[in-house]
Amino acid sequence: MTWAAFRSHFPVTGRWAFFDHAAVAPIPDTAVAALAEYASRLAGNGLADILFWVDRVAHVRRLAAQLINAPAADDVMFVPNTTTGIGLIAEGYPWTPGDNVILAAEEYPSNQYPWLNLASRGVEVRTVPSRGNRVEIDDVRAAMTDRTRVLATSFVQYGSGFRTDLAALGELCRERGVFFFVDAIQGLGVFPLDVQALPIDALAADGHKWLLAPEGAGIAYVRREWVDRLHPIGVGAHSVVHSFNYSTIDFRLKPHAGRWEGGALNVPGITALGASLELLLGAGIDAVSRRIIELTDYLCARAPEFGLEVFSSRREPDKSGIVSLTKPGTPPKEIMKRCRAAGVIVNVRADRLRVSPHAYNTEDEIDRFLRVVADGG
The missing domain is CATH 3.90.1150.10 (Aspartate Aminotransferase, domain 1)
Incomplete structure (x- = not known):
């Protein structure tokens, strides 16, 4: 192209x-067409088109998995915004009073407030100031203690444009046994990101920036080994294994990221996101x-x-x-x-x-x- x-x-x-x-x-016009198609089919067919939209959502999930090279499509969940993806980690991590999380001091507020909200649970937020236009990995290392449990960083800093060396920070986290979370919204769609090659434990990104999609349709990823270690929040009818068997209560959560998709999805936003992903992936x-x-x-x-x-x-x-x-x-x-x-x-x-x-x-x-x-x- x-x-x-x-x-x-x-x-x-x-x-x-x-x-x-x-x-x-x-x-792009392809996303506009996807939104128009959704509106037209919903108006003309209502519930009769449900299987069409189930298939479309599954297709977009595969595209999102391709974008980040997730091991499986089920490792990707849809979220209404980056904040939701950050919150499921912040609220779901098995904290103990006295633990701490490391952030860059200039992070966007959505990657600060969910962590600051943990103060009542005894979790300390430790911030690392930038040196001019860069966040130095040595400063991140120096901020860590034996009680550091999570490092939360943006792929790209929204104010300075500084792109994080995810491989180096991820390796530091592996050395220290620290959960590595990436707010990917300012880099996903611009730069390749491979969750199998990089030691990223979870990430989140809404689609309305570089992914060229409407607001309210984003993606998040949780490494499979962490799924059962994080307390699930937002649990609902679609979080369980037999999610369409509404008449039987069988509380067995899905063994993948789908357990966090508890309620109805933003199907029009997701289908438009899919159109934009097709355009981006088609270009490479x-x-x-x-x-x-x-x-x-x-x-x-x-x-x-x-x-x-x-x-x-x-x-x-x-x-x-x-x-x-x-x-x-x-x-x-x-x-x-x-x-x-x-x-x-x-x-x-x-x-x-x-x-x-x-x-x-x-x-x-x-x-x-x-x-x-x-x-x-």
Whole structure:
């Protein structure tokens, strides 16, 4: 697939130069068609189409398993948001008073509050401040104690764009016997992630950012050896082995991640997520990754010409789809508003301009953004 062909699936390009995929991304026309099909079939057939949608959800689960190379499709569950996936680990882990969890100090709030909520259970949150634009693994190691039970990290930090070395942190966790959780939302869909090659015990990611899906349809993964060790929360009719035998109460939980899917799923969101996954997997995540790095490298190379300073680490292992920028003397929100008026969508995080292009964007669109910055003086 050429990038021109890939781009043709995004109606947003008709109006906007859209560089805010780290917030809420526009969806491709294939996902729009999937949503329309769901609405049409539900209106015309109701429950009579149930087996069609059961099959569609199973298909999307297989796509999600392919995306992260899960050992089996059943190792993947659907979640309404990343917060839900974080919560099932935070609330389900077998804590003992005095245990602690390690976080980067600049984590997105959704990867802080669920852990801070454990204070009443005697769990301490230990935070590791960034050194400028990076989180150093030596600082993570130094923060660990013999009571560290969980390390929770973002694949990519939402404010700085720093990409975590998951292999190195995972190996540290294995050495220390620490559960390794990854908030994958800012990297999944941009970079390959292989849960069989990496020592990740669980991850979660909503689909509305780099996976190009609607809000409310995400995925989570739990390594099979941990399924019975985590206390299940959100248990419901669909959590048990014979989930469709409603007249018999047989409390045997599914032996995989499906035990956390207790109630009705967001089927329209999941089917749209599936359409977006087909597009991304069809292009190839390796190719998507290379294209996004090309675009962000181009942006970072040209930014100084327009008075912009690049805050994000652009070391080869650290690069991501997020570029954090500043323009001395100009408030970032002023630039953001000026861009919006000119048909360019960027955002502000951590009091810096955040630019996050996807593979369908172009160098010409980046130049358009830079011209808006320059026109403001």
